[in-house]
Amino acid sequence: MVAEGHKPFIRIEAVSKHFGGFTAVDGVSLDIMKGEMFALLGGSGCGKTTLLRMLAGFEDPSAGRIFIDGQDMAAIPPYERPVNMMFQSYALFPHMTVEANVGYGLKYESMSKPERMRLVREMLELVQLQDFGARKPHQLSGGQRQRVALARALARQPKLLLLDEPLAALDKKLREHTQFEIMNIQQRTGITFVVVTHDQEEAMTLADRIAVMDKGVIRQVGPPGDIYERPNSRFVAGFIGSINMFDADAVKDGQGVALSVPALGCVIRAADIAASAGDRLSLAVRPEKITISRERPANAVNCVSGAVKDMAYFGKDSLFRVELPSGALVSVSSVNHARGHGTQMPDWGERVWLSFEPSTAIVLKV
Amino acid sequence: MVGRWFDSKGWRDIVISVPFLWLLVFFLVPFVIVVAMSFARRAELSPPIAFLDHWTYLQTGNFARLLDDSLYLRAFLTSLWNAGLATLFCLLIGYPMALGITRVTRSWRNLLLMLVILPFWTSFLLRVYAWMGLLGANSWFNKALTGLVNTILPADRAMSSIPMMNSNFAVVLVMVYSYLPFMILPLYANLEKLDQTLNEAATDLGSRPWQVFKDITLPLSIPGIIAGGLLVFIPASGELVIPSLVGNASDPMIGRVISDEFSSARDWPMASAVAVALLLALVLPIMAYTHFEKRAQERVEGRA
Ligand SMILES: Nc1ncnc2c1ncn2[C@@H]1O[C@H](COP(=O)(O)OP(=O)(O)OP(=O)(O)O)[C@@H](O)[C@H]1O
Ligand SMILES: [Mg+2]
Numbered sequence: 001m002v003a004e005g006h007k008p009f010i011r012i013e014a015v016s017k018h019f020g021g022f023t024a025v026d027g028v029s030l031d032i033m034k035g036e037m038f039a040l041l042g043g044s045g046c047g048k049t050t051l052l053r054m055l056a057g058f059e060d061p062s063a064g065r066i067f068i069d070g071q072d073m074a075a076i077p078p079y080e081r082p083v084n085m086m087f088q089s090y091a092l093f094p095h096m097t098v099e100a101n102v103g104y105g106l107k108y109e110s111m112s113k114p115e116r117m118r119l120v121r122e123m124l125e126l127v128q129l130q131d132f133g134a135r136k137p138h139q140l141s142g143g144q145r146q147r148v149a150l151a152r153a154l155a156r157q158p159k160l161l162l163l164d165e166p167l168a169a170l171d172k173k174l175r176e177h178t179q180f181e182i183m184n185i186q187q188r189t190g191i192t193f194v195v196v197t198h199d200q201e202e203a204m205t206l207a208d209r210i211a212v213m214d215k216g217v218i219r220q221v222g223p224p225g226d227i228y229e230r231p232n233s234r235f236v237a238g239f240i241g242s243i244n245m246f247d248a249d250a251v252k253d254g255q256g257v258a259l260s261v262p263a264l265g266c267v268i269r270a271a272d273i274a275a276s277a278g279d280r281l282s283l284a285v286r287p288e289k290i291t292i293s294r295e296r297p298a299n300a301v302n303c304v305s306g307a308v309k310d311m312a313y314f315g316k317d318s319l320f321r322v323e324l325p326s327g328a329l330v331s332v333s334s335v336n337h338a339r340g341h342g343t344q345m346p347d348w349g350e351r352v353w354l355s356f357e358p359s360t361a362i363v364l365k366v
Numbered sequence: 367m368v369g370r371w372f373d374s375k376g377w378r379d380i381v382i383s384v385p386f387l388w389l390l391v392f393f394l395v396p397f398v399i400v401v402a403m404s405f406a407r408r409a410e411l412s413p414p415i416a417f418l419d420h421w422t423y424l425q426t427g428n429f430a431r432l433l434d435d436s437l438y439l440r441a442f443l444t445s446l447w448n449a450g451l452a453t454l455f456c457l458l459i460g461y462p463m464a465l466g467i468t469r470v471t472r473s474w475r476n477l478l479l480m481l482v483i484l485p486f487w488t489s490f491l492l493r494v495y496a497w498m499g500l501l502g503a504n505s506w507f508n509k510a511l512t513g514l515v516n517t518i519l520p521a522d523r524a525m526s527s528i529p530m531m532n533s534n535f536a537v538v539l540v541m542v543y544s545y546l547p548f549m550i551l552p553l554y555a556n557l558e559k560l561d562q563t564l565n566e567a568a569t570d571l572g573s574r575p576w577q578v579f580k581d582i583t584l585p586l587s588i589p590g591i592i593a594g595g596l597l598v599f600i601p602a603s604g605e606l607v608i609p610s611l612v613g614n615a616s617d618p619m620i621g622r623v624i625s626d627e628f629s630s631a632r633d634w635p636m637a638s639a640v641a642v643a644l645l646l647a648l649v650l651p652i653m654a655y656t657h658f659e660k661r662a663q664e665r666v667e668g669r670a
Binding site: 056058077078079080083084085087089091092093094095104105107108109152156 | 561563564566567568569570571572573574577581582585586
C-alpha cells in the first residue's frame with residue numbers, strides 16, 4: 001500500500017520535545033506516505049503519545065518541523081488541522097448520546113441537517129452500532145465505546161487519523177476482531193493511519209510500516225518483515241519477538257569472515273557479515289529458525305549440541321530450552337506437526353542437536 | 367478485632383444515623399414547631415401564642431393575611447429579585463474565577479483558593495460595616511466615584527454624591543460580595559474534576575475554544591452551577607443582616623419582615639407563617655426540578 005516514489009504525506013523533520021529538562025522526543029525524522037498504515041511501537045514512556053500529540057497540534061515541537069500534505073503545521077491550531085485523533089482514553093462526551101458524539105465533529109461544518117444525519121448513520125453502520133445511537137457512553141461496553149470513538153474520529157473524513165493505543169482496553173478476542181475492522185476501514189477509506197501501540201503483535205498485524213521507538217529516539221523504520229527478520233540493533237532485535245542473543249567476535253578463516261561465539265563453543269557462519277576480523281559483534285537467532293533433532297543433522301553448517309532443560313507445550317508449537325556445555329541457554333520453538341506429543345519429540349534431559357542456516361543468523365554491532 | 371468491629375454493619379448504621387439524628391433534633395423538630403405555630407394566633411401570653419381548642423379547626427388566618435396584605439407579597443418579590451440578581455452576578459463573576467483557578471499550576475491553585483476563603487477570617491458583620499463606610503455619601507469611595515461620573519455628566523446635572531446606601535443596589539452588591547465564595551467553591555470542585563482530554567477531543571474535532579466551552583465545559587458544569595446557585599440563592603433570599611444594614615427600609619426583604627413580626631410586633635404565629643411560606647416557595651421548585659430531572663434521566667435510560 002506504500003505509494004513509492006511519491007512525495008511523503010507527512011514529513012516530520014528533526015522534531016524534538018522537551019518538558020523542562022526532560023527530552024520526551026529526541027530529533028525524530030519520519031516520512032509517512034498517503035494511505036499508509038503506520039505504527040509507532042515502543043515501550044511505556046518512550047514518547048509515542050507525545051509525538052502523536054505534536055501531529056494533532058496539542059503540543060508544540062521544541063525543535064523541528066512537521067508538514068502534513070505539504071503544509072507547515074507550526075502555526076496551525078488543532079481545530080484547523082486535517083487530522084483527527086482517537087484518544088487513549090476514548091474521551092467520549094459523557095453528556096451526549098452516541099449519535100451526538102459521532103456527529104459532533106460535523107456540527108460546525110457547513111452542511112444541512114439531513115446530510116449530517118446521513119453521515120452519522122453511515123459511520124455508525126461502519127462500526128456496527130446503528131442500534132445504539134440514542135445511548136449515552138456510560139451505557140456502552142468498553143468495546144462499543146472504542147468503536148464510537150473510532151466512528152467519531154472518522155466522521156470528519158480526515159486526511160490523517162491518529163490512534164493512540166486504540167485497542168489497549170479490549171480483551172484478546174475483541175482486539176483481534178477490531179484489528180481487522182480497522183484494517184478494513186483503512187482499506188475502504190484510504191485514510192492515512194498512524195497507530196501508536198506498545199503491543200508488537202498488534203503493530204505487526206496492522207501496519208504497513210513500523211517505527212520502533214526507544215527513549216524518544218526512532219531506532220528503526222521498516223515493514224514488519226524487515227523489522228523482524230533484519231533488526232538493525234540489539235534493542236530492536238530484543239524488543240520484537242523473542243530471540244537468542246550471544247556475544248561474538250569476528251574471525252577470519254579460509255572461507256571468509258565468520259563468528260567465534262564463546263557461548264556456543266564453536267565458529268558460526270552467517271550470511272553477509274559486514275565486519276572485519278577482531279570486531280566485537282552480537283549473534284541473534286530467532287527460536288523458530290533453529291531446528292532441534294535427536295541425531296546430528298548431516299551437512300548442517302551451524303550445529304551445536306546440548307541437553308533439554310525444560311519444555312513447554314503451546315498447542316501449535318512447543319518451546320524448548322536447551323542448555324549448552326558452556327551453560328548458555330538457547331530457546332528453540334518447534335511446530336507440532338503430529339498430533340499429541342509425537343514420538344519424535346525430544347524429552348526432558350535428553351541430548352539434542354540444534355542447527356540453523358547461515359541466512360537466518362542475524363549479526364549485530366554490539 | 368477492632369478493624370472487624372469498625373467494618374461491622376452495626377457500626378455503619380451508627381455512622382449513618384448520626385447525621386440523621388442531628389437533622390431530626392436540630393432541624394425537623396424545630397421546623398414542626400414553626401409549622402404548628404403558624405396555625406396558632408397571637409396572644410398576650412408567654413410565649414405569646416395560643417392554639418385553638420380543637421385541632422380540627424386549624425387556624426389559617428395567618429396564611430390568609432399573607433395573601434391579603436400586599437406588604438408580604440412585595441417583600442417576597444423583593445427577596446426573590448434581590449437573591450436572583452445576587453445569584454446571577456455571583457455566577458457571572460465566580461464562573462470565570464473558578465475556571466481560571468483550574469487552569470493554573472497546583473501551587474497557584476492552593477494560593478488562589480486560600481484567597482477565595484480569606485474574607486471568612488474577618489467577621490461577616492465587620493465586612494458589611496466596611497461596605498457601609500464605602501457606600502455612604504461622605505466616603506472617599508463615593509466621592510471618587512461621583513467625581514468620575516461627573517466628568518461625563520453635563521455640568522448642570524452634576525451630582526454631589528451617588529445615592530448608593532440604603533438601596534436594593536447596595537443589598538445586591540454586598541450580597542454578591544458576601545456569597546461569592548459559596549458560588550466559587552462548588553463550581554471549582556465541579557470544574558476541577560472535568561476530564562481535560564474532553565476539551566482536547568472537542569478541539570480535535572474542529573471546535574474553536576469558545577465552542578469547546580459552550581459544548582463541553584458549560585454543560586458538564588451544570589451540577590456545579592446548580593449547587594453554587596442554591597448555596598447563594600437560598601440564604602440570600604432569607605438574608606436579614608445585609609438588608610437591615612445597607613437596604614431600603616421602605617422596601618424590605620422577607621427576612622426583615624419575619625424579624626419585625628417576631629420581635630417588634632411580637633406576632634410569633636405570623637412570623638412562623640411567613641417563614642413556612644418562604645420555605646415552601648424555595649423548596650417546592652427545587653423538589654419539582656429534581657423530580658423532573660430524574661424522570662428525564664429515566665426516560666433516556668429506558669429508551670436504550
Ligand atoms: N506534559 C508533560 N510534562 C512533563 N513530562 C511529560 C509530559 N508529557 C509526557 N511527559 C513525559 O514524556 C515521556 C513520554 O511520554 P509519552 O506520553 O509520550 O509516553 P508514551 O510512549 O505514550 O507511553 P505509554 O505507552 O505509557 O502511553 C514520559 O516519560 C512522560 O513522563
Ligand atoms: Mg501513550
